[in-house]
Every structure is written in structure tokens, then in C-alpha cells.
Amino acid sequence: MRIRIVDAFTDLPFGGNPAGVLLLPDADAFPPDEWLQSVAAELNLSETAFAHPTPGAADADWALRWFTPAAEVNMCGHATLATAHALHSSGAATGTVRFSARCGVLTTSTGADGTITMDFPAAPLTPVEVPAGVAPAIGADVLSAHGTGEDVGDLMVEVADEKTVRALAPDMAKVAALPSERGLIVTARAESATAEYDFVSRCFFPALGIPEDPVTGSAHTALAPFWAARLGRGELTGLQASARGGLVRTVLRADRVLLTGRAVTVVDGALHALP
Numbered sequence: 001m002r003i004r005i006v007d008a009f010t011d012l013p014f015g016g017n018p019a020g021v022l023l024l025p026d027a028d029a030f031p032p033d034e035w036l037q038s039v040a041a042e043l044n045l046s047e048t049a050f051a052h053p054t055p056g057a058a059d060a061d062w063a064l065r066w067f068t069p070a071a072e073v074n075m076c077g078h079a080t081l082a083t084a085h086a087l088h089s090s091g092a093a094t095g096t097v098r099f100s101a102r103c104g105v106l107t108t109s110t111g112a113d114g115t116i117t118m119d120f121p122a123a124p125l126t127p128v129e130v131p132a133g134v135a136p137a138i139g140a141d142v143l144s145a146h147g148t149g150e151d152v153g154d155l156m157v158e159v160a161d162e163k164t165v166r167a168l169a170p171d172m173a174k175v176a177a178l179p180s181e182r183g184l185i186v187t188a189r190a191e192s193a194t195a196e197y198d199f200v201s202r203c204f205f206p207a208l209g210i211p212e213d214p215v216t217g218s219a220h221t222a223l224a225p226f227w228a229a230r231l232g233r234g235e236l237t238g239l240q241a242s243a244r245g246g247l248v249r250t251v252l253r254a255d256r257v258l259l260t261g262r263a264v265t266v267v268d269g270a271l272h273a274l275p
Contacts, residue, residue, distance in 0.1 A: 005267035006082035009215040009246035016246040017215035019082035020048030031275035040067035049079035060100035070209035075103040075151045077217010084108035085263035103151040117260045123222035124149040137174035148222040153181030162191040172206040197239035215246035224250035224257045
């Protein structure tokens with residue numbers, strides 16, 4: 001079975017966020033969950049995407065699931081982008097691709113310049129009281145906190161400035177103990193008005209086996225509406241300031257967010273441990 005590792009939200013190898021991608025030949029069902037989880041654990045990337053064609057479905061072309069090394073997740077942006085890239089680069093799909101996933105139907109479209117735009121539901125933001133454990137966990141004061149809804153499942157917190165985001169060295173055990181289903185998003189406005197990005201973020205998911213995620217597309221479904229309201233613009237670019245880093249172009253359209261980025265395949269090989 002063919003297996004790929006695709007770097008998402010970058011056009012350079014070893015940048016952005018790597019995702020495993022398996023395009024499964026069976027159009028009827030996924031292999032057993034235990035096998036899917038074992039493959040994801042073996043690759044040990046933040047997410048591995050599994051997709052199979054759905055020729056009889058009216059609303060989707062492919063079924064899509066995502067697994068971290070430790071668990072299945074409801075939504076993943078970078079592994080969706082990686083899957084769309086794999087489909088187009090292999091000739092398995094052209095134009096718009098519709099994916100049926102746990103969070104609903106997601107669509108991707110590939111532009112003439114190679115960029116891939118994903119249409120995701122915007123996260124429903126809910127202001128919450130800042131949990132007492134956040135500041136000790138990240139080593140910084142927190143200005144505000146928001147819940148991000150069931151599909152994203154993160155606690156999102158705003159800190160004073162970009163410098164604070166970049167300097168974070170969280171205590172992962174304390175982050176894992178915070179009240180959220182998935183993890184923690186930390187964000188701030190870009191320091192420079194002339195930067196190529198409008199806001200910065202970093203994302204930490206130690207409870208799912210991901211201490212820090214390099215570039216998190218799903219987090220931008222919450223970051224986009226948050227910063228659109230703050231900055232008064234629906235079209236923004238986010239920089240995820242991890243060690244690998246990556247840019248995510250976002251467009252807020254009512255209750256949907258368009259996320260745009262690039263991807264590059266860095267590994268294309270064969271998986272021999274078949275289900």
C-alpha cells in the first residue's frame with residue numbers, strides 16, 4: 001500500500017507540518033480502528049490521514065479520518081491539505097474534492113498556482129474565565145480565554161504580544177491537565193504592521209501525544225473569527241511560530257473559514273504491514 005509524508009502549509013521540504021497520508025483502495029469501509037491507530041503511532045507524526053473513495057455518495061467524493069499517535073481527532077486542517085495534495089499530485093482527483101469527515105463535509109480546491117484552499121466550519125467561540133492553571137502552565141499572563149467548540153476542542157488564550165508567544169516554554173504536564181478536550185492555542189497580534197502576517201499562534205496538544213504542533217489548520221478556524229473581530233477584516237494571514245513554522249491564509253465567510261496553503265511531498269513509499 002502506498003504511503004506518503006507530506007509537509008503542509010509550506011512549499012519547501014522540511015517546513016510546515018508533516019502529515020502521513022494513506023489513500024486506501026477499498027471504497028466500502030476503513031480498515032479496523034486498531035490498525036489505523038497503529039499506523040499513526042508508527043509514523044509518530046502529529047496526524048496521519050486515511051481516505052477512501054465514496055463513489056456512491058451524493059455529498060462527498062472521499063471519506064477521511066485523522067489519527068494522532070494516541071487518538072482519533074474530529075478535525076485536522078494540515079492533514080486534509082496534505083490529502084488533497086496527494087490526490088491531485090497522484091492524479092486521483094482534480095478540481096474540487098469533497099471529504100466526508102467527523103466534523104461534516106469539507107471541500108478543497110487547488111488553484112492554478114498550486115495553492116490549496118479548504119472550506120471548514122468556523123469554530124463557535126465562547127468567552128470563558130481564564131482557568132487558574134493556564135498562566136503557570138505557559139509561564140505568561142493571559143489577557144482572555146475562549147472555548148472553541150466541539151470539533152476543535154481547544155482552549156484558546158490571548159497573551160500580551162508576539163514576543164511572548166515566541167518565547168513560550170510550556171510545562172507540558174500542566175498543559176495536559178488544563179480543561180480542554182484537545183489542547184491549548186496561544187495567540188497574539190503581530191508586532192509589526194508591515195509583517196506578512198496579522199497574528200501569531202502556537203499550539204500544544206500533549207494529551208494527544210503532540211507536545212507542540214508545527215502548523216495547525218483546525219486552530220485557524222478559531223483564530224480567524226477571533227482576529228477578524230479584533231482587527232475588523234475578514235481576510236487575514238496567521239503565522240504559527242513553531243520551530244518549523246508556517247503561514248495560513250484565512251478568509252472568514254459567515255460561519256465558514258477558508259484556509260489556504262501549499263504542500264510538498266517528502267516521502268513516497270510502501271507500507272508492508274497491511275490490515
